[in-house]
Amino acid sequence: MLPSAQGSGPLPRATGPIALTCGEPAGIGPEIAVKARLALGSRLPFFWIGDPRHLPPGSGFQVIRTPSDTVDVPPGLLPVLPHPFPDAAVPGRPSGGNATAVVTAISRAVALVQAGAASAICTAPISKQALHEGAGFAFPGHTEFLASLAGVDRVVMMLACPALRVVPVTIHIALEDVPAALTPELLEATLRITHAALIRDFGIAAPRIAVTGLNPHAGEGGAMGQQEAHVIAPVLARLAAEGMRLTGPHPADTLFHAAARARYDAAVAMYHDQALIPIKTIDFAGGVNVTLGLPFIRTSPDHGTAFDIAGQGVADPSSLIAALDMASVMAAARAAG
Ligand SMILES: NC(=O)C1=CN([C@@H]2O[C@H](COP(=O)(O)OP(=O)(O)OC[C@H]3O[C@@H](n4cnc5c(N)ncnc54)[C@H](O)[C@@H]3O)[C@@H](O)[C@H]2O)C=CC1
Numbered sequence: 001m002l003p004s005a006q007g008s009g010p011l012p013r014a015t016g017p018i019a020l021t022c023g024e025p026a027g028i029g030p031e032i033a034v035k036a037r038l039a040l041g042s043r044l045p046f047f048w049i050g051d052p053r054h055l056p057p058g059s060g061f062q063v064i065r066t067p068s069d070t071v072d073v074p075p076g077l078l079p080v081l082p083h084p085f086p087d088a089a090v091p092g093r094p095s096g097g098n099a100t101a102v103v104t105a106i107s108r109a110v111a112l113v114q115a116g117a118a119s120a121i122c123t124a125p126i127s128k129q130a131l132h133e134g135a136g137f138a139f140p141g142h143t144e145f146l147a148s149l150a151g152v153d154r155v156v157m158m159l160a161c162p163a164l165r166v167v168p169v170t171i172h173i174a175l176e177d178v179p180a181a182l183t184p185e186l187l188e189a190t191l192r193i194t195h196a197a198l199i200r201d202f203g204i205a206a207p208r209i210a211v212t213g214l215n216p217h218a219g220e221g222g223a224m225g226q227q228e229a230h231v232i233a234p235v236l237a238r239l240a241a242e243g244m245r246l247t248g249p250h251p252a253d254t255l256f257h258a259a260a261r262a263r264y265d266a267a268v269a270m271y272h273d274q275a276l277i278p279i280k281t282i283d284f285a286g287g288v289n290v291t292l293g294l295p296f297i298r299t300s301p302d303h304g305t306a307f308d309i310a311g312q313g314v315a316d317p318s319s320l321i322a323a324l325d326m327a328s329v330m331a332a333a334r335a336a337g
């Protein structure tokens with residue numbers, strides 16, 4: 001368990017409802033939304049933005065007119081803010097005709113949280129490929145789309161579970177493009193946003209951040225790469241001089257075992273798999289994806305659409321439940337402070 005405020009005891013939860021987007025309806029999103037409601041009841045209020053036809057057959061739900069109606073829905077029923085889609089959902093086979101509605105459900109959630117009608121947003125997984133092909137969706141994922149909707153230049157992706165928080169500096173780009181994308185400006189912005197969010201949203205007064213290298217053995221003194229010396233170390237020195245508690249660049253392969261994790265509050269890694277493999281290995285069921293640097297709270301389960309098991313009733317809602325809970329805690333922290 002991380003030695004910090006998040007997850008260390010009973011923390012206040014937001015009272016306002018969280019807007020949960022349906023995500024890709026041919027995936028497991030609708031199923032885990034129903035399961036999450038059954039697990040959480042009205043203890044942690046959220047409403048689902050989606051088409052009720054996409055819920056698993058026999059699901060208990062109640063249509064609401066506005067988010068504030070959530071509180072009146074019996075705990076065993078999923079509150080649904082209807083968002084009509086053109087096509088039915090076939091498990092495992094996304095429909096191009098539904099792609100635009102997947103995207104507008106996300107925009108609608110953002111509009112509701114910006115208007116104060118929702119306390120936070122939580123997003124069920126989308127298929128980036130289905131949205132790209134069906135709606136010409138030009139963003140690599142929610143993270144960049146939400147930044148655009150919020151009018152923010154730069155946001156950060158964090159994945160968090162009780163044992164680890166990780167941030168990839170570069171996100172959804174090809175591995176061969178990582179070295180060129182890894183600029184001092186991007187690294188510095190990522191560290192500043194992460195540091196501020198650890199204080200504001202996670203309640204850690206003086207966060208300790210460990211930073212990986214890019215290359216094996218963090219470059220081995222230049223024998224295995226130059227980015228550590230030329231890009232990463234100078235940024236760390238500059239920000240450490242301002243008072244940030246930073247260490248690194250560390251070899252990534254030895255930064256994620258239990259003893260190493262006890263020495264930091266978040267690890268910042270240079271590319272997607274360097275950051276996400278450790279957390280999805282340690283706690284796939286409990287991991288949460290959270291976007292830092294937005295003017296509102298957004299979380300998501302750490303997994304994807306799971307097309308291979310969609311429609312079978314076997315999907316695990318744990319990560320979604322953790323994401324809803326983290327959104328509620330973060331929204332309460334912002335409201336308090
Ligand atoms: N936040 C988002 O919108 C995300 C979307 N994706 C998208 O999801 C799609 C599929 O990605 P994959 O890499 O296949 O990852 P995935 O997470 O969908 O599936 C990987 C494996 O884990 C299993 N799994 C995932 N969630 C599960 C759950 N809740 N319960 C039980 N088993 C579960 C799946 O059945 C599969 O065998 C891609 O289009 C990707 O872009 C992936 C990650 C996040």
Ligand SMILES: NCC(=O)COP(=O)(O)O
Nearest residue numbers: 140141142143144289300
């Ligand atoms: N690999 C994480 C992922 O795909 C989540 O992306 P996003 O949709 O939250 O931007």
